[in-house]
Amino acid sequence: xxxxxxxxxxxxxxxxxxxxxxxxxxxxxxxxxxxxxxxxxxxxxxxxxxxxxxxxxxxxxxxxxxxxxxxxxxxxxxxxxxxxxxxxxxxxxxxxxxxxxxxxxxxxxxxxxxxxxxxxxxxxxxxxxxxxxxxxxxxxxxxxxxxxxxxxxxxxxxxxxxxxxxxxxxxxxxxxxxxxxxxxxxxxxxxxxxxxxxxxxxxxxxxxxxxxxxxxxxxxxxxxxxxxxxxxxxxxxxxxxxxxxxxxxxxxxxxxxxxxxxxxxxxxxxxxxxxxxxxxxxxxxxxxxxxxxxxxxxxxxxxxxxxxxxxxxxxxxxxxxxxxxxxxxxxxxxxxxxxxxxxxxxxxxxxxxxxxxxxxxxxxxxxxxxxxxxxxxxxxxxxxxxxxxx
Numbered sequence: 015x016x017x018x019x020x021x022x023x024x025x026x027x028x029x030x031x032x033x034x035x036x037x038x039x040x041x042x043x044x045x046x047x048x049x050x051x052x053x054x055x056x057x058x059x060x061x062x063x064x065x066x067x068x069x070x071x072x073x074x075x076x077x078x079x080x081x082x083x084x085x086x087x088x089x090x091x092x093x094x095x096x097x098x099x100x101x102x103x104x105x106x107x108x109x110x111x112x113x114x115x116x117x118x119x120x121x122x123x124x125x126x127x128x129x130x131x132x133x134x135x136x137x138x139x140x141x142x143x144x145x146x147x148x149x150x151x152x153x154x155x156x157x158x159x160x161x162x163x164x165x166x167x168x169x170x171x172x173x174x175x176x177x178x179x180x181x182x183x184x185x186x187x188x189x190x191x192x193x194x195x196x197x198x199x200x201x202x203x204x205x206x207x208x209x210x211x212x213x214x215x216x217x218x219x220x221x222x223x224x225x226x227x228x229x230x231x232x233x234x235x236x237x238x239x240x241x242x243x244x245x246x247x248x249x250x251x252x253x254x255x256x257x258x259x260x261x262x263x264x265x266x267x268x269x270x271x272x273x274x275x276x277x278x279x280x281x282x283x284x285x286x287x288x289x290x291x292x293x294x295x296x297x298x299x300x301x302x303x304x305x306x307x308x309x310x311x312x313x314x315x316x317x318x319x320x321x322x323x324x325x326x327x328x329x330x331x332x333x334x335x336x337x338x339x340x341x342x343x344x345x346x347x348x349x350x351x352x353x354x355x356x357x358x359x360x361x362x363x364x365x366x367x368x369x370x371x372x373x374x375x376x377x378x379x380x381x382x383x384x385x386x387x388x389x390x391x392x393x394x395x396x397x398x399x400x401x402x403x404x
Contacts, residue, residue: 076112088126095119098142102149111136118142123185124149129157133164138173138197146171148183148206157188169196169218177219179228180204187211193218194232203228203257215240216263221249223270225279231260238263238286244271247318252292254279254300266291267304272320276300276329288312289333293320294347297354300329307336309344310358322347323369326354326376334359341366349388351376365389 076092083100086093088107095101098117106127113119119141128135135156138144148154158170170189171177177197179185182205187194189212195201201219207229210216216232217223217239225239232238238261243250250271256279261267267283268274270292280301283289289304293316304310310333313324324345331354333342342360343349349367353376358364364380365371371388378385 088128092132095121110134113138113141113144115141118144120145120147122147122149122181123154123183124152126152126154126156128155130159130170132159133162133191134158134167134170134172136171137167138175138177141173141175143176143178144173145178145180146185148179148181148185150182152181152183153186154183155186155188158191160190162191168214169193170212171195173197173199176200176202178202178204179206179208181206183207185209189213189216193236194234200224202226203230210234212236216261218242221246223252225254225257225259227255227257229258233262235264237265237269238267238283240266240269241271244317247272247320251275253277254281260284261286263287267306271316272318276302293318294323295325297326297329297331299327302329302331304331304333305335306333306340308340310335310342310360311344312341313345313347313349315346323349324367325350326352326356328353328376330355332357332359335361337361343367345369345371348372350374351378351388 078094085102087105090108092109093111095113100120102122176199184207187210192214194210194212196218200222202224204226205228209231212234214236216234241250251273252270254276258280260282262284263286266288267286274292274295276297278299283304286306289306289310291312341363342358343365345367348369349371351373358380
């Protein structure tokens with residue numbers, strides 16, 4: 015027996031009057047798509063059962079969408095995307111969207127409001143890769159439940175595959191359980207306005223985080239942005255190319271398990287325990303402002319044996335740290351300044367390097383005093399001395 019499941023619920027009457035077709039626009043071009051799907055009931059139930067067996071927080075009576083290019087108005091039933099293609103999502107839901115396919119998927123969020131009462135808002139159980147596109151002019155919101163049946167799916171937007179966020183719309187993410195946005199693979203933010211509030215980590219990528227552009231704001235109880243792969247030397251990295259990034263975190267603001275490279279962008283760390291942390295940190299450009307209660311920029315040894323260093327080649331960098339056993343720049347290896355404009359406010363220690371500390375260029379002002387070399391001040395002294403001049 016076959017049944018008809020109406021996906022675009024709010025537009026059914028209009029769709030039927032127009033010959034059961036609806037118009038959709040995934041990338042500013044009109045595409046005709048079917049507003050209703052006829053599915054074999056046993057096949058739909060089987061798809062839901064298969065997805066449930068993969069560990070997702072799935073609800074009974076889930077709807078399966080298999081027509082690429084379709085505009086889908088969300089309802090309170092769970093939506094399962096079981097094949098590759100582009101799907102335009104609109105409307106509100108108290109359930110979730112689940113992606114379970116071997117192909118690539120593009121989800122275009124065009125006025126989506128998902129406040130899940132069962133778990134995560136969007137779950138990618140498997141896919142070749144997934145792109146979340148924020149439609150132009152759209153405002154979208156994702157919020158999760160504060161409890162889970164599957165604790166591994168610990169983010170509002172959770173992916174087992176590579177995840178890319180793009181588009182010119184906006185996305186607000188509210189994490190009541192743990193993390194805001196998380197992927198087990200690579201995470202890339204190309205564009206868009208993204209606001210994350212999370213009880214634990216804000217944005218997490220296991221293998222990498224790449225920030226190309228966009229406006230990103232994170233308020234988190236744990237780390238702001240972080241990678242977690244500390245077993246592979248060529249992964250677990252953070253690369254910031256551009257964009258405007260603001261972080262207010264209860265722990266580290268931006269943390270890479272291996273390598274961090276900052277080429278540009280505007281980065282403001284309003285609050286953190288440590289501002290930037292990685293095995294090695296290279297700053298080539300950007301406008302960076304950091305407040306930390308512990309170390310402002312910190313290079314530490316990791317599990318994979320990478321060289322430990324901080325290198326500044328350019329950019330405008332202002333670092334302020336709290337009192338106590340704190341350092342504005344703290345490297346467990348070498349510290350090199352080749353360029354850039356650096357301003358440090360540090361009541362106890364401005365620079366701490368276990369290896370060499372060399373200044374080859376750039377400008378350096380510590381506690382209001384311009385210096386021509388890097389001061390070493392592990393035991394205090396407020397970063398004075400070391401080549402100061404009026």
